[in-house]
Amino acid sequence: MKIPVAILGATGYTGAELIRLIDGHPRFRIAHLAAHSQAGKRAGSVLPGCGGHIADIMLAAADAPLPDDVELVFTALPHAAAAASVAACIRQGRKVVDLSADFRHQTAAVYQQAYGIEHPHPELFEQAVYGLCEHARERVAGASLVANPGCYPTSTLLPLIPLLKAGVLADAAIIVDSKSGTSGAGRSAKTDLLYCEINESVKAYGLPRHRHAWEMEEWAEGFSGKQVRVRFVPHILPMNRGMLTTLHLSGQDTGNWHALLAAAYQHEPFVRLLPVGELPSTAGVSGSNRCDIGISLLSDNEAVIVSCIDNLLKGAAGQAVQNANLMFGLDEAMGLPLHACWP
Ligand SMILES: NC(=O)C1=CN([C@@H]2O[C@H](COP(=O)(O)OP(=O)(O)OC[C@H]3O[C@@H](n4cnc5c(N)ncnc54)[C@H](OP(=O)(O)O)[C@@H]3O)[C@@H](O)[C@H]2O)C=CC1
Numbered sequence: 001m002k003i004p005v006a007i008l009g010a011t012g013y014t015g016a017e018l019i020r021l022i023d024g025h026p027r028f029r030i031a032h033l034a035a036h037s038q039a040g041k042r043a044g045s046v047l048p049g050c051g052g053h054i055a056d057i058m059l060a061a062a063d064a065p066l067p068d069d070v071e072l073v074f075t076a077l078p079h080a081a082a083a084a085s086v087a088a089c090i091r092q093g094r095k096v097v098d099l100s101a102d103f104r105h106q107t108a109a110v111y112q113q114a115y116g117i118e119h120p121h122p123e124l125f126e127q128a129v130y131g132l133c134e135h136a137r138e139r140v141a142g143a144s145l146v147a148n149p150g151c152y153p154t155s156t157l158l159p160l161i162p163l164l165k166a167g168v169l170a171d172a173a174i175i176v177d178s179k180s181g182t183s184g185a186g187r188s189a190k191t192d193l194l195y196c197e198i199n200e201s202v203k204a205y206g207l208p209r210h211r212h213a214w215e216m217e218e219w220a221e222g223f224s225g226k227q228v229r230v231r232f233v234p235h236i237l238p239m240n241r242g243m244l245t246t247l248h249l250s251g252q253d254t255g256n257w258h259a260l261l262a263a264a265y266q267h268e269p270f271v272r273l274l275p276v277g278e279l280p281s282t283a284g285v286s287g288s289n290r291c292d293i294g295i296s297l298l299s300d301n302e303a304v305i306v307s308c309i310d311n312l313l314k315g316a317a318g319q320a321v322q323n324a325n326l327m328f329g330l331d332e333a334m335g336l337p338l339h340a341c342w343p
């Protein structure tokens, strides 16, 4: 028997990716799809990528009642809008993986600093588990509410945490330079995302302090116990999906850093450490749930680490399904693509 699943925000980019993953999953099945401005339409009329019987499902409103048998809900809604749906699902005793930022922080004060709004349901913070799977799997396994990490923080924290834990990094601000494909900004219409604004162009945005800087600092410390300052600069690129993050690091014994990362991730299905000197590309992970990490040693005390994820998979829907697998005691890798769609 497959576990019935609801996807709220099914008409967005991460929602569409969740449909693809859940419909192909051996133990989950789609029982309910909901949207906002597109509610009331056939899924297939809004989502050109949808085939089979899924295309004929009628999209419910995001706040419509769920079928009684739904055990797991993915909320792929904008932050602030997600919190109310999450609260309702938790009240009804369902498990939730929230892809928004609403439950990623440990306090309402940090959320307010990062997102500039008061949190509507701070009472749920205590039970929310930050689902960076490779570092949180025991807590995720026992959770009813998992806050799926942001895409930029995922690509930053995976290479950083083992080095922080080993105490090899200098006590200086870490430069985090990231590039994202345009799907990272979601599907809603914005002037900044028009073809002529994005095509043939690369731009930095979100300065002086993008909201993910708080998430990176909070969870770098949360997982390693070491306080960290990041200087984070995101850029948007004219490609559909993919994220490349370059960390400029200083510290001690860089010659040992590859071994530290290898020890942390050698048994992880979705983290691939490349040989020293080899660097990853977004094409190499596009369509895959992997995070690829490469390291280049500049000297005994300086190194550059590059990590790549697909922002819609390991950065969103893929990690969300990885978390859901853990919450239901399934094989963590079930239903998740290991290989990229390459070329
Ligand atoms: N895109 C990415 O790479 C990543 C996104 N995230 C987070 O995941 C969440 C979903 O992102 P993404 O799929 O890109 O977003 P999209 O903008 O592509 O989709 C948003 C979805 O939410 C619905 N929606 C919009 N406004 C409201 C509202 N006020 N109330 C209820 N539902 C609403 C939309 O419905 P309709 O189409 O009917 O209007 C749509 O289904 C966001 O919180 C985002 O920050 C996290 C990591 C990476």
Ligand SMILES: CC(=O)N[C@@H](CCC(=O)OP(=O)(O)O)C(=O)O
Binding pocket: 079, 099, 100, 101, 150, 151, 152, 180, 181, 182, 183, 184, 185, 186, 206, 212, 234, 235, 236
């Ligand atoms: C390219 C681009 O615009 N990316 C988005 C990241 C989206 C995201 O994951 O934001 P949440 O933390 O709200 O979930 C941005 O920088 O706002």
